[in-house]
Amino acid sequence: MMPVRPNIAAIHAYKTPWAMLDRMEYLRLDLNENTQDLPECALERMVQFIRETGVGCYPDYRVANRQLASYCGVPAECLLVTNGSDQGIDIVLRAFLAPGDEMVIARPEFAMFGNSAALLDAKVVGVPYGEQFCFPYETFHEAVTPETRLIVIINPNNPTGTPVSLEYIEWFLLRFPNVPILVDEAYYEYTGISALGLLQKYDNVILLRTFSKAFAMAGLRLGYILARPGLITEFEKIRGPFAVNGVALAAAIAQVEHPEGMRAHVDEIMNRSKPFMRSFFEANGISFIEGAANFFLVSVPNVERMVDHLRSHKILVRTLHGPRLDGWIRMGLGSLQEMQRVSAAMLDL
Numbered sequence: 178m179m180p181v182r183p184n185i186a187a188i189h190a191y192k193t194p195w196a197m198l199d200r201m202e203y204l205r206l207d208l209n210e211n212t213q214d215l216p217e218c219a220l221e222r223m224v225q226f227i228r229e230t231g232v233g234c235y236p237d238y239r240v241a242n243r244q245l246a247s248y249c250g251v252p253a254e255c256l257l258v259t260n261g262s263d264q265g266i267d268i269v270l271r272a273f274l275a276p277g278d279e280m281v282i283a284r285p286e287f288a289m290f291g292n293s294a295a296l297l298d299a300k301v302v303g304v305p306y307g308e309q310f311c312f313p314y315e316t317f318h319e320a321v322t323p324e325t326r327l328i329v330i331i332n333p334n335n336p337t338g339t340p341v342s343l344e345y346i347e348w349f350l351l352r353f354p355n356v357p358i359l360v361d362e363a364y365y366e367y368t369g370i371s372a373l374g375l376l377q378k379y380d381n382v383i384l385l386r387t388f389s390k391a392f393a394m395a396g397l398r399l400g401y402i403l404a405r406p407g408l409i410t411e412f413e414k415i416r417g418p419f420a421v422n423g424v425a426l427a428a429a430i431a432q433v434e435h436p437e438g439m440r441a442h443v444d445e446i447m448n449r450s451k452p453f454m455r456s457f458f459e460a461n462g463i464s465f466i467e468g469a470a471n472f473f474l475v476s477v478p479n480v481e482r483m484v485d486h487l488r489s490h491k492i493l494v495r496t497l498h499g500p501r502l503d504g505w506i507r508m509g510l511g512s513l514q515e516m517q518r519v520s521a522a523m524l525d526l
C-alpha cells in the first residue's frame with residue numbers, strides 16, 4: 178500500500194461497536210439519536226423537493242440559510258450549513274490549527290475533536306473533568322498558554338453530559354479575547370441553553386449545532402456553524418460549495434417552520450422519560466450521572482453482562498472505554514414507553 182502521512186496512519190477510524198448488527202432491529206439508545214420518526218412535515222417536504230426540484234442539480238443554500246438563520250435569530254451571513262456538525266468541527270479546527278498548534282478541551286471529550294486534531298497533527302491539551310464529571314471550572318483556564326490556538330467548550334459534553342455555565346463561557350471570552358472559542362451545542366434543543374447571545378458582544382465565539390439529535394435527522398447529515406460573517410466567509414472556503422445535500426435542507430426548512438414535532442419530542446424526553454429513569458435508578462440503587470442532555474451515564478457491577486442482556490432484549494446502549502470511562506454505560510433516552518421497556522429489561526437480569 179502507498180504510505181499515507183504517518184499521523185493519519187496512526188489514527189483509529191471511528192467505528193461503532195455494533196458494526197455487524199442491523200441496528201434497525203433494535204431500540205437504539207447507543208448513539209444519542211432521536212428514536213422517534215421524522216415529523217411528517219419533513220418527510221413530505223423531502224418528497225416534494227425530490228419531485229419538483231429533483232436531485233440532478235447541485236444544491237442551492239440561499240433559502241435554507243435564511244430559514245435556519247431566522248430559526249436561530251441571527252443574520253443569514255452568520256450561518257454556514259455543514260455536512261453534520263462533525264464537518265463543522267473539522268472546518269473550525271482546520272481554520273485555526275497548524276501542525277503542533279495547541280487546542281484546549283475538557284476530557285473525556287466527544288471523539289471527533291481528537292480525530293480532527295490528529296488529522297492536522299495538532300496537539301490536544303485535555304483538562305480532566307472533575308468529580309462526577311463536573312466541568313473543571315478551577316483548572317480549565319490554566320491550560321491556556323501562548324501556544325493555544327483554539328479553545329473548545331462542549332456544552333453539554335458527550336459522553337459525560339456535563340453542562341457549562343454561560344457566565345463561565347462569557348468570562349472565558351473576555352479573559353482570552355485573542356483566542357477563538359468554539360462552543361459545541363449539539364444538544365441545544367434539549368437544554369434550551371445557548372451562548373448565541375454572546376455572538377453580538379464577542380468576535381471570538383463560534384458555535385456548532387446539528388439536526389442529528391432533537392430533529393431526528395442523523396442520517397441526513399446536517400449541521401451548522403454560527404459565527405461573525407468574516408469568519409463564516411473563511412469557513413466557507415474550507416467547506417466547499419456543495420457539502421450539504423438539498424434533501425436534508427428541505428427537511429430542515431420544514432422542521433424550523435413547524436417545530437412542534439421537535440418540541441413535543443424534547444418535552445417527552447426531558448419531562449417524562451428523564452424523570453422516569455432518574456426515579457428508576459434511584460429506587461433500584463443504580464449509580465448514574467444525569468447530565469444535561471438526552472442521555473445518562475449508568476454504572477452497574479458487570480457492564481458487559483448488562484449490555485449483552487439488554488441486547489438480547491433488542492436494546493442497544495453504549496459501553497464506554499478509556500480513562501475514567503471504563504465501567505460506565507451511556508444510555509440514550511427514548512419515549513416514556515421505550516424507557517419503561519428498558520427499565521423492565523434491566524430488572525429482569
Ligand SMILES: Cc1ncc(COP(=O)(O)O)c(C=O)c1O
Pocket residue numbers: 208209260261262263264287331333334335361363386387388389395399400
Ligand atoms: C457533542 C457532539 N458534537 C457533535 C456531534 C456530531 O453530530 P453530527 O455530526 O451528527 O451533527 C455529536 C454527535 O454525537 C456530539 O455528541
